[in-house]
Amino acid sequence: MNMAMMRLRREDPRVVGSFRLHRRLGAGGMGVVYLGSDKKGQRVALKVIRPDLAEDQEFRSRFAREVSAARRIRGGCTARLVAADLDADRPWFATQYVPGPSLHDKVNDEGPLGAAELAAIGAALSEGLVAVHEAGVVHRDLKPSNILLSPKGPRIIDFGIAWATGASTLTHVGTAVGSPGFLAPEQVRGALVTPATDVFSLGATLAYASTADSPFGHGSSEVMLYRVVHEEPHLHGVPDALAPLIRACLAKDPEERPSTLDLSLRLKEIAAREAQGMADARPPVPRASEADRPTGRLADSSYPERTLRQPGGPGTPPPRSGVPSSRGPAPSRGGVPSRGGSVSRGGGGNPSSRGGGNPSSRGGSGNPSSRSGSRPTPAGRNTRPGGGGRPAPRSGAGRQGPRTTGTGRRPANPRLLRQRLFVFVVVTLLVALGIAVVQGCQGPARGLGGDNDVVREQHRQTQEHLRPEAVGPLGD
The missing domain is CATH 1.10.510.10 (Transferase(Phosphotransferase) domain 1)
Structure with a gap:
C-alpha cells in the first residue's frame, strides 16, 4: 500500500462517521485508506471497505472478527484502533495515524x-x-x-x-x-x-x-x-x-x-x-585541533604579530644581561631569567635598561605611553615559564591567563617598573653629568704649572712686602 498523501477524488466521501477526511493515504485489496481527523483534531488513518466486499456477508463476518481481535492488541509497536462501524453500508475502521x-x-x-x-x-x-x-x-x-x-x-x-x-x-x-x-x-x-x-x-x-x-x-x-x-x-x-x-x-x-x-x-x-x-570503529576525535594548540601567538587580532630585528644586522653580538631584546627576555647568568623581562606593547620596540633607552615602545615609535588611552598588554603578561618569551594562548572570551615569571611568582606592577627604570636613567645621567663637570673644572689648574708653582709665587710676593728695606724711614 502506498502511503503517500493524495488529494481526494470526486467519488471519495468527505465525512465518515464523526471523522472529516482530508487526503488519500493509499489503496489496498480491501479498500481505500484516508487521512481524517475528529472534532478534537486527532488524526486517524481510516479504511473504508470496497463496495463489492461490503455486499459479501461472509466477508462482513470475518471483518467483524478481525476488528474484535484488533481491539485486544496492546503494545506500542502497532497502530491503536480508535473507532469502527461494522454495520455501515461500507464498513470502516480508524486507527491511530502514524x-x-x-x-x-x-x-x-x-x-x-x-x-x-x-x-x-x-x-x-x-x-x-x-x-x-x-x-x-x-x-x-x-x-x-x-x-x-x-x-x-x-x-x-x-x-x-x-x-x-x-x-x-x-x-x-x-x-x-x-x-x-x-x-x-x-x-x-x-x-x-x-x-x-x-x-x-x-x-x-x-x-x-x-x-x-x-x-x-x-x-x-x-x-x-x-x-x-x-x-x-x-x-x-x-x-x-x-x-x-x-x-x-x-x-x-x-x-x-x-x-x-x-x-x-x-x-x-x-x-x-x-x-x-x-x-569502536569511529576514528578518535582529536583532543585539540591545530588552531587550539598553544603556538605562542596572541589569539586577539588587535595584537598583530610583528617580526623585530636586532639593530646592527647579522653579526651583532647578543645584548648584555639585563637588556631584553625583541626575541624575548634574555636569561641571566646561571640560567635564571632576568628581572623584569621584556616589556612590549603590541609587539613593538625594545626596552632598554641603560642610558637613554626607552622603557617601553609603542609599535616601534619610542613613545613610552599609549596615545589612544588604552594601555597595551605587556609581553610578560602573556608569556609562559621557560617559553622563550612566547605569549601563551588566551583562556575564555578574550581574557588572558594569570601572569607568571620564570620563577613562578607574579611580577611587580608594570607601571612601577617603568617608574623605577625612569628614575634609574635620570640618576645615572645626573651622576654622569656631575662627574663631567668636576673633571672640566680641574683641567685649567693643571695647565698653570701645578699647585706648587702657585704657592711658591704667592710666598715670594709676601716676602718682598715684608722686607725692612722695602719700607721707607720713619721720618720721611
Whole structure:
C-alpha cells in the first residue's frame, strides 16, 4: 500500500462517521485508506471497505472478527484502533495515524539499512508481534509497506486481513491472501497459520531491508509462490551478523523457526553489539585541533604579530644581561631569567635598561605611553615559564591567563617598573653629568704649572712686602 498523501477524488466521501477526511493515504485489496481527523483534531488513518466486499456477508463476518481481535492488541509497536462501524453500508475502521515513511519507501529512497539499524528495527517489530500473538491474532501480511517508521519507533499497520490463530489462508479455493515473496510456505499451501507465519514474513522483510530486494527475486505471482515453497532464499548482501538469524526465520518448516520472543532478544543483542562496534570503529576525535594548540601567538587580532630585528644586522653580538631584546627576555647568568623581562606593547620596540633607552615602545615609535588611552598588554603578561618569551594562548572570551615569571611568582606592577627604570636613567645621567663637570673644572689648574708653582709665587710676593728695606724711614 502506498502511503503517500493524495488529494481526494470526486467519488471519495468527505465525512465518515464523526471523522472529516482530508487526503488519500493509499489503496489496498480491501479498500481505500484516508487521512481524517475528529472534532478534537486527532488524526486517524481510516479504511473504508470496497463496495463489492461490503455486499459479501461472509466477508462482513470475518471483518467483524478481525476488528474484535484488533481491539485486544496492546503494545506500542502497532497502530491503536480508535473507532469502527461494522454495520455501515461500507464498513470502516480508524486507527491511530502514524507519521513517517514506510520501510519500503525508506529503503527505496535511501538504500539498504546498516546492520545496527536493521537489528534495532527488527527487535522492535518482534516485540510488537509478541503483543499481537498474545492477543490471539496473526497479521498474515507483514511486509515493508505495512511497517511505518515513526519518530517513536517502527509501527505495524494494516491488520485488514489479520485472522485468528489457526485460521486458513484461503478465501477461495486455490487463492492465497497476502503478498507474494513475503508469504510463508504454509500460507501458499493453505495450511493453518500460526505465529511462526509472521516470523517467516518478518525474516523476508528484514532481508529486503538489508539488500533492497526480495529474497525470492522477482516474477509473476505463480513463480514467486513456487520459489517460496521449493527454493532457498537468496541472502547475498545480508550482513554477516544477521544472515544466520534471518535464514532461520525463512525455514520451510514452521517448527524450525525461532519464536517471536527469542527473535526479539537475539536481535536486541545484535543491535547492541553492532552499535558498539560502530562506536569502536569511529576514528578518535582529536583532543585539540591545530588552531587550539598553544603556538605562542596572541589569539586577539588587535595584537598583530610583528617580526623585530636586532639593530646592527647579522653579526651583532647578543645584548648584555639585563637588556631584553625583541626575541624575548634574555636569561641571566646561571640560567635564571632576568628581572623584569621584556616589556612590549603590541609587539613593538625594545626596552632598554641603560642610558637613554626607552622603557617601553609603542609599535616601534619610542613613545613610552599609549596615545589612544588604552594601555597595551605587556609581553610578560602573556608569556609562559621557560617559553622563550612566547605569549601563551588566551583562556575564555578574550581574557588572558594569570601572569607568571620564570620563577613562578607574579611580577611587580608594570607601571612601577617603568617608574623605577625612569628614575634609574635620570640618576645615572645626573651622576654622569656631575662627574663631567668636576673633571672640566680641574683641567685649567693643571695647565698653570701645578699647585706648587702657585704657592711658591704667592710666598715670594709676601716676602718682598715684608722686607725692612722695602719700607721707607720713619721720618720721611
